[in-house]
Structures are given as C-alpha cells and as structure tokens.
Amino acid sequence: MAIAATKTLPLTAANSRSLSSINSAAFNCFRFSSLSIQQPSTPKSISICTDQKPNFRVSSSSMSVQAPEQSSPTSFLDHKESGILHFVKYHGVGNDFILVDNRDSMEPKITPEQAVKLCDRNFGIGADGVIFAMPGINGTDYTMRIFNSDGSEPEMCGNGVRCFARYIAELENLNGKQSFTVHTGAGLIVPEIQEDGKVKVDMGEPILKASDVPTKLSPNKDQSAVKATLSVDGLNWNVTCVSMGNPHCVTFGTESNEDLQVDELNLAEIGPKFEHHVMFPARTNTEFVQVFSPSHLKMRVWERGAGATLACGTGACAVVVAAVLEGRAGRNCTVDLPGGPLDIEWREDDNHVYMTGPAEVVFYGSVPL
Numbered sequence: 117m118a119i120a121a122t123k124t125l126p127l128t129a130a131n132s133r134s135l136s137s138i139n140s141a142a143f144n145c146f147r148f149s150s151l152s153i154q155q156p157s158t159p160k161s162i163s164i165c166t167d168q169k170p171n172f173r174v175s176s177s178s179m180s181v182q183a184p185e186q187s188s189p190t191s192f193l194d195h196k197e198s199g200i201l202h203f204v205k206y207h208g209v210g211n212d213f214i215l216v217d218n219r220d221s222m223e224p225k226i227t228p229e230q231a232v233k234l235c236d237r238n239f240g241i242g243a244d245g246v247i248f249a250m251p252g253i254n255g256t257d258y259t260m261r262i263f264n265s266d267g268s269e270p271e272m273c274g275n276g277v278r279c280f281a282r283y284i285a286e287l288e289n290l291n292g293k294q295s296f297t298v299h300t301g302a303g304l305i306v307p308e309i310q311e312d313g314k315v316k317v318d319m320g321e322p323i324l325k326a327s328d329v330p331t332k333l334s335p336n337k338d339q340s341a342v343k344a345t346l347s348v349d350g351l352n353w354n355v356t357c358v359s360m361g362n363p364h365c366v367t368f369g370t371e372s373n374e375d376l377q378v379d380e381l382n383l384a385e386i387g388p389k390f391e392h393h394v395m396f397p398a399r400t401n402t403e404f405v406q407v408f409s410p411s412h413l414k415m416r417v418w419e420r421g422a423g424a425t426l427a428c429g430t431g432a433c434a435v436v437v438a439a440v441l442e443g444r445a446g447r448n449c450t451v452d453l454p455g456g457p458l459d460i461e462w463r464e465d466d467n468h469v470y471m472t473g474p475a476e477v478v479f480y481g482s483v484p485l
C-alpha cells in the first residue's frame with residue numbers, strides 16, 4: 117500500500133484549527149505544495165498554531181517554504197476526497213492509534229485487512245490499532261470501534277478511549293463541555309478531559325465471573341478466577357482473570373517464583389502462549405506485574421491481537437483490580453508501563469474503575485486506500 121502523506125509530508129497552517137484550545141501539543145506549521153499535514157515539534161520547542169496567528173518554522177534546510185498565509189476556515193479534518201483516508205495518529209503512553217473520523221456512518225471507513233496494512237510499522241503508518249469515531253447509539257454521544265493491528269476487533273481500549281476523547285474535542289466544538297458518553301463493545305464509557313489535558317475515564321465495573329471473562333479455568337466459589345493456576349509449558353503461573361469489557365489474565369508470578377522481575381521476561385516467547393491458551397476461548401491480554409508498594413505497580417503487557425505494546429489502559433485497570441483481590445495493593449495505584457504511568461482507582465462506592473492518563477497527537481496524515 118502506498119502511503120501518500122505521512123510523517124514526512126509538507127504542512128499548512130490551514131489545518132491548525134483550534135489546536136491551542138484543546139491540548140498542550142506543540143506544532144510546527146509549514147506550507148508548500150498542495151499536500152498538508154501537521155507534525156508535533158520537539159516537546160520543548162513550543163510553536164502553537166491558531167487561526168488568528170499562523171506561525172511557521174522549518175526544520176529542514178532542504179525544504180522550500182512559502183510565506184505564511186491566512187488560515188482558511190477549512191480544516192484538514194474536513195477534507196473528504198474519495199479514495200483518501202485522512203487520519204490523526206495519537207498515542208496514550210506509547211500505545212498508538214490511527215484515529216478516523218467516521219461520524220457520518222456506522223460502517224467503518226476501512227476494512228480489518230486495510231487496518232492490518234495501515235498498522236504495519238514498516239510498510240504502513242505504524243500503530244497498535246485503528247479507532248473509528250462514529251455516531252452514538254442507545255442515547256450516547258458517540259460510538260467507538262477499534263481494530264487491533266492484527267485486524268481483530270476488541271470490545272474496548274483504555275488508552276484508545278483517551279485518544280478518542282482528545283480527537284472528538286478537536287473535531288467538534290464541545291462548547292466548554294469536557295465530558296461525553298461513548299458507546300463501546302464494553303458498554304458505556306465516560307471520558308472527561310481535565311484542565312491539565314489529561315483524560316480521566318470512567319471505565320465501568322470490572323467483570324469477575326470466570327465464564328464471562330471468559331476463561332475456562334475452574335472458578336472459585338464466588339465464580340471468579342482469582343489466584344487460579346494456569347499451566348504454561350509445564351510452569352504453573354498464579355493468575356487472576358478480569359474483564360474490563362475485554363479479557364485480561366493478570367499474573368504476579370509462578371508457584372516457584374511469587375515475585376516477578378518483569379524486565380527479565382521474554383515477552384515475545386511467553387506472551388503468545390498465554391494469548392492462545394486453551395483456557396481462554398476468546399484469547400486474552402496478559403499483564404505481568406511487579407509490586408513496588410501497595411500503591412505503586414509495574415507491568416508489562418502482551419496484548420491480544422497486537423503483541424507487546426508500550427501500554428494497555430484496560431490492562432492497567434485489570435491489574436489494580438487483580439492486585440486488590442489478591443491483597444497485594446490498595447484501590448488507588450500508579451501503574452508504570454513501558455510507555456509511562458497511569459493512575460488507576462477502583463472505587464469502592466460505585467465499583468467502577470477510573471483511569472487517568474495523557475493522550476497526545478503524534479501527527480496528521482492522509483493515505484490512499
């Protein structure tokens with residue numbers, strides 16, 4: 117698949133609509149030729165583009181740059197040529213997604229096969245998944261659907277829904293409203309954009325009933341699979357299975373080694389053995405966890421349909437639920453992931469899990485389909 121415009125294409129201020137009001141990401145703006153894209157500057161080099169004051173800078177001496185023009189009212193996000201997919205790439209602590217404006221249809225603009233190609237890190241844009249912003253159903257403001265990088269469709273994505281919230285805030289004038297409702301395969305999810313730009317998400321209640329996670333592991337008396345034994349290649353792992361709408365298998369260690377050193381794990385070798393284990397009929401995401409203190413955990417993740425990623429939001433939620441159920445941590449934790457930390461609270465009064473973390477634009481682009 118030919119990528120027409122990705123990270124390297126020229127930029128225009130015409131596409132800089134309302135960025136300053138919606139996030140802290142800094143953008144350098146360029147204009148030459150008819151192709152357009154925005155690209156974040158280095159984090160310390162702040163150049164915010166607004167419709168009022170276009171501000172152009174060039175990072176490469178080989179680029180030919182025209183004088184700044186007044187921004188047109190047409191946004192980059194409003195372009196709708198047929199056969200071209202406009203997207204914005206976001207990441208949430210390193211878990212990266214291609215966001216697609218699908219608000220005019222309940223049919224995803226690309227197929228799972230196209231998603232696999234776009235997610236390819238060598239031959240495509242590169243991402244852990246593709247997320248579609250769709251019209252709301254059942255009285256919700258929006259619907260979020262996602263394809264994993266292998267083309268499978270999960271029920272939910274925690275880092276993805278934070279990116280989704282920031283994307284919606286960029287696409288629409290929310291009139292000061294910072295919170296909205298999102299229908300997902302995991303039910304109702306409610307993100308709220310905070311003043312510092314981070315997004316706090318009501319992730320709903322965890323599902324603990326083993327058959328609903330789903331896992332075939334023998335359930336405890338209360339139907340949960342907490343501190344169950346999972347045999348992988350002759351090694352007995354202690355696992356707790358939690359669904360946050362999507363399935364998670366959380367482990368703090370094996371029978372012979374209760375305290376994992378997560379950096380020592382060969383994820384690429386053991387991850388797929390958990391993902392495709394016969395005990396998980398819908399496959400599973402797996403979190404390997406190290407406990408620093410009752411409020412500070414560290415995890416690495418092998419995701420269903422995406423492999424080793426830098427972060428998993430639903431996974432971090434499942435980890436805190438499992439840690440509480442196993443008596444290893446309290447209900448408020450910081451979870452360190454390879455891409456950065458997330459704050460997770462499993463609230464006692466409503467049984468909901470709340471996740472707080474960042475979501476950032478990486479770049480804007482277009483690709484022929």
Ligand SMILES: N[C@@H](CCC[C@H](N)C(=O)O)C(=O)O
Pocket residue numbers: 211264269270271272273274275276362363401419420421422425427428429430431
């Ligand atoms: N990274 C996501 C989870 C994405 C879905 C997952 N791979 C699955 O198949 O369940 C997150 O941040 O939650």
